[in-house]
Amino acid sequence: xxxxxxxxxxxxxxxxxxxxxxxxxxxxxxxxxxxxxxxxxxxxxxxxxxxxxxxxxxxxxxxxxxxxxxxxxxxxxxxxxxxxxxxxxxxxxxxxxxxxxxxxxxxxxxxxxxxxxxxxxxxxxxxxxxxxxxxxxxxxxxxxxxxxxxxxxxxxxxxxxxxxxxxxxxxxxxxxxxxxxxxxxxxxxxxxxxxxxxxxxxxxxxxxxxxxxxxxxxxxxxxxxxxxxxxxxxxxxxxxxxxxxxxxxxxxxxxxxxxxxxxxxxxxxxxxxxxxxxxxxxxxxxxxxxxxxxxxxxxxxxxxxxxxxxxxxxxxxxxxxxxxxxxxxxxxxxxxxxxxxxxxxxxxxxxxxxxxxxxxxxxx
Amino acid sequence: xxxxxxxxxxxxxxxxxxxxxxxxxxxxxxxxxxxxxxxxxxxxxxxxxxxxxxxxxxxxxxxxxxxxxxxxxxxxxxxxxxxxxxxxxxxxxxxxxxxxxxxxxxxxxxxxxxxxxxxxxxxxxxxxxxxxxxxxxxxxxxxxxxxxxxxxxxxxxxxxxxxxxxxxxxxxxxxxxxxxxxxxxxxxxxxxxxxxxxxxxxxxxxxxxxxxxxxxxxxxxxxxxxxxxxxxxxxxxxxxxxxxxxxxxxxxxxxxxxxxxxxxxxxxxxxxxxxxxxxxxxxxxxxxxxxxxxxxxxxxxxxxxxxxxxxxxxxxxxxxxxxxxxxxxxxxxxxxxxxxxxxxxxxxxxxxxxxxxxxxxxxxxxxxxxxxxxxxxxxxxxxxxxxxxxxxxxxxxxxxxxxxxxxxxxxxxxxxxxxxxxxxxxxxxxxxxxxxxxxxxxxxxxxxxxxxxxxxxxxxxxxxxxxxxxxxx
Numbered sequence: 001x002x003x004x005x006x007x008x009x010x011x012x013x014x015x016x017x018x019x020x021x022x023x024x025x026x027x028x029x030x031x032x033x034x035x036x037x038x039x040x041x042x043x044x045x046x047x048x049x050x051x052x053x054x055x056x057x058x059x060x061x062x063x064x065x066x067x068x069x070x071x072x073x074x075x076x077x078x079x080x081x082x083x084x085x086x087x088x089x090x091x092x093x094x095x096x097x098x099x100x101x102x103x104x105x106x107x108x109x110x111x112x113x114x115x116x117x118x119x120x121x122x123x124x125x126x127x128x129x130x131x132x133x134x135x136x137x138x139x140x141x142x143x144x145x146x147x148x149x150x151x152x153x154x155x156x157x158x159x160x161x162x163x164x165x166x167x168x169x170x171x172x173x174x175x176x177x178x179x180x181x182x183x184x185x186x187x188x189x190x191x192x193x194x195x196x197x198x199x200x201x202x203x204x205x206x207x208x209x210x211x212x213x214x215x216x217x218x219x220x221x222x223x224x225x226x227x228x229x230x231x232x233x234x235x236x237x238x239x240x241x242x243x244x245x246x247x248x249x250x251x252x253x254x255x256x257x258x259x260x261x262x263x264x265x266x267x268x269x270x271x272x273x274x275x276x277x278x279x280x281x282x283x284x285x286x287x288x289x290x291x292x293x294x295x296x297x298x299x300x301x302x303x304x305x306x307x308x309x310x311x312x313x314x315x316x317x318x319x320x321x322x323x324x325x326x327x328x329x330x331x332x333x334x335x336x337x338x339x340x341x342x343x344x345x346x347x348x349x350x351x352x353x354x355x356x357x358x359x360x361x362x363x364x
Numbered sequence: 365x366x367x368x369x370x371x372x373x374x375x376x377x378x379x380x381x382x383x384x385x386x387x388x389x390x391x392x393x394x395x396x397x398x399x400x401x402x403x404x405x406x407x408x409x410x411x412x413x414x415x416x417x418x419x420x421x422x423x424x425x426x427x428x429x430x431x432x433x434x435x436x437x438x439x440x441x442x443x444x445x446x447x448x449x450x451x452x453x454x455x456x457x458x459x460x461x462x463x464x465x466x467x468x469x470x471x472x473x474x475x476x477x478x479x480x481x482x483x484x485x486x487x488x489x490x491x492x493x494x495x496x497x498x499x500x501x502x503x504x505x506x507x508x509x510x511x512x513x514x515x516x517x518x519x520x521x522x523x524x525x526x527x528x529x530x531x532x533x534x535x536x537x538x539x540x541x542x543x544x545x546x547x548x549x550x551x552x553x554x555x556x557x558x559x560x561x562x563x564x565x566x567x568x569x570x571x572x573x574x575x576x577x578x579x580x581x582x583x584x585x586x587x588x589x590x591x592x593x594x595x596x597x598x599x600x601x602x603x604x605x606x607x608x609x610x611x612x613x614x615x616x617x618x619x620x621x622x623x624x625x626x627x628x629x630x631x632x633x634x635x636x637x638x639x640x641x642x643x644x645x646x647x648x649x650x651x652x653x654x655x656x657x658x659x660x661x662x663x664x665x666x667x668x669x670x671x672x673x674x675x676x677x678x679x680x681x682x683x684x685x686x687x688x689x690x691x692x693x694x695x696x697x698x699x700x701x702x703x704x705x706x707x708x709x710x711x712x713x714x715x716x717x718x719x720x721x722x723x724x725x726x727x728x729x730x731x732x733x734x735x736x737x738x739x740x741x742x743x744x745x746x747x748x749x750x751x752x753x754x755x756x757x758x759x760x761x762x763x764x765x766x767x768x769x770x771x772x773x774x775x776x777x778x779x780x781x782x783x784x785x786x787x788x789x790x791x792x793x794x795x796x797x798x799x800x801x802x803x804x805x806x807x808x809x810x811x812x813x814x815x816x817x818x819x820x821x822x823x824x825x826x827x828x829x830x831x832x833x834x835x836x837x
Contacts, residue, residue: 205696
């Protein structure tokens with residue numbers, strides 16, 4: 001109404017209210033920036049952890065569950081980039097995680113250098129191994145590559161066992177003060193958020209598109225000037241580096257690890273869990289990778305443990321993840337990220353159905 | 365030692381390639397300059413309009429007829445009230461109909477139902493009447509608060525603002541035009557400088573061979589053996605500049621193998637291939653890797669559509685430009701604004717090409733699920749993104765119906781004329797080949813049967829034999 005009258009009394013009748021963007025739209029635009037979402041997510045996680053550790057509002061087991069999820073998520077995101085965007089597969093995540101653990105042990109705990117140096121050392125070693133696997137991936141593809149990386153992971157694990165079977169890093173100093181277990185979150189969560197933002201940047205950039213093109217058709221990618229060598233190396237280097245960073249975060253939280261035990265960070269079970277996490281969450285989504293990791297590593301200690309039924313039957317907890325993998329692969333090949341999108345449509349359908357039940361069908 | 369150093373230090377050829385990239389960007393920036401400026405101009409003018417209107421609003425409110433204003437205000441409020449309550453009325457009516465049907469099925473009286481319905485209906489009516497009363501009171505309050513002033517002030521202000529607008533708009537237009545001129549001059553200066561440097565570097569890099577003036581691609585004695593199988597055996601032909609060259613032959617004749625040799629998917633067993641690239645130098649194609657061929661100005665399409673299905677059509681065109689970006693991996697990783705700027709320039713170009721192909725409506729659609737005919741067009745558009753001199757099309761009409769094929773023939777001709785490209789195509793659709801090709805080359809079992817105009821090839825006996833079998837005497 002006001003619009004009509006003002007149109008009548010305004011200078012330019014037609015396009016008064018079309019241009020330009022108002023302040024509100026500007027805020028909306030800023031809020032739709034995905035990088036801001038990652039930061040907000042990080043803040044929320046920090047608040048939850050603070051509630052669990054300092055305020056004791058939430059049970060303490062939440063702290064361990066979420067921190068482990070965050071640390072493992074880093075390697076899931078790398079795996080997501082490798083599998084969903086470059087079309088390559090690997091079962092070597094466990095072995096690559098070990099690089100980070102042992103770098104922290106040798107460089108920081110034994111030699112006394114700063115923590116950041118050990119992370120850089122882990123990144124350098126991981127990059128070298130990534131280059132090796134990347135070169136191999138030019139010759140070998142699909143299931144054979146998976147077997148090969150599995151072998152490499154076992155070789156790495158045996159090297160760790162002969163180096164030093166069980167490691168204990170003791171207390172680590174960061175910025176001159178000893179890091180307590182309760183303060184680990186101030187290191188791990190920011191690292192996770194930075195990794196998420198970096199990965200997002202890669203995915204939406206020309207590099208991400210080139211990787212997708214390579215996944216879809218190697219012939220077309222090469223004809224468009226995309227070098228398979230360069231991008232496969234890149235994908236594997238990113239994946240191994242992320243896994244190594246994730247390893248150094250894990251050892252920071254746990255303090256000690258044993259290579260010969262079947263449930264250590266660098267056992268085969270880790271590689272399989274990360275694979276399952278990425279499949280559950282959605283192999284083309286960063287949020288999906290994080291959520292899938294939560295299902296694999298965090299769901300048990302946060303939610304399921306508070307349900308008496310599961311504390312009585314702990315075997316059922318492992319069954320849940322197995323059933324989830326089967327259900328997701330059968331009904332939602334795009335993972336839980338796809339499920340969320342489908343839910344939106346389903347809600348719209350329900351709304352329509354409820355309305356029709358209440359008021360009768362639309363007559364026209 | 366000198367050899368190692370020569371490998372590490374940038375060679376003149378590498379320097380030349382870098383200069384080329386620079387020149388390419390300067391040229392594309394020059395191309396998109398006008399579009400960017402006009403967009404900017406529209407935005408600025410809209411901003412001015414908005415701010416001027418804001419200044420006028422108060423005067424307009426004072427000048428407007430308050431009776432008319434409040435009438436409209438109240439009408440609108442009532443309308444929105446009715447719209448909101450429409451669902452309630454409908455629910456009542458439909459509920460009544462349902463209940464009556466149910467009661468009739470069970471042979472129960474319906475009078476009570478109708479009475480109940482009427483009661484509810486009356487309640488709604490009373491509610492509405494109350495709302496109307498409230499609006500009436502609002503109207504009185506409004507009229508008491510504001511009075512209508514003379515419209516003279518408003519008219520004066522309007523005239524003043526209109527003048528101001530014209531001045532400001534003129535100023536902005538002039539300013540932007542001057543800015544554009546300045547940028548254009550700067551870019552042109554840069555381009556001239558780069559060209560000079562390139563000319564100097566070019567003297568240090570000798571051509572691989574010399575070609576006749578009108579020849580773009582020369583294939584000499586091409587051989588491709590797979591073990592004992594001679595897929596292509598001693599094939600020689602020239603592709604002239606600006607022509608449509610058709611390669612025909614029965615199934616298994618080795619047409620696609622020839623393509624794959626030219627685009628370096630196969631490493632030819634023997635023979636030479638010389639090509640005059642985008643910069644007018646003659647290069648030996650055999651010295652390039654498969655992913656470097658596109659930089660020389662050869663782009664290709666595929667027999668089966670090979671697009672990235674998970675991204676939009678526009679992004680698919682950008683994939684072709686992966687090698688064009690000046691920003692490297694680290695810039696992508698941090699997400700520098702430079703990447704966005706480059707992408708915007710490329711997007712403008714991509715939109716131009718999509719418009720040329722007549723599929724700009726599909727720019728933001730996912731490639732997954734689009735019809736096959738459109739996907740074929742997208743693939744041709746992708747090949748056009750890099751201003752290639754030679755476009756190689758592998759069976760562009762495969763899977764298209766008659767109308768689409770006729771459309772394709774026109775498109776191919778337009779591409780040749782407007783993009784100054786030479787086209788080399790393999791096709792089984794003889795109507796298309798004979799209709800548009802300037803030269804046709806027929807091969808069979810990797811060997812040349814005939815080359816010449818379509819009529820000559822059609823009349824050739826060897827070709828007829830290869831297609832139709834030997835004539836019995």
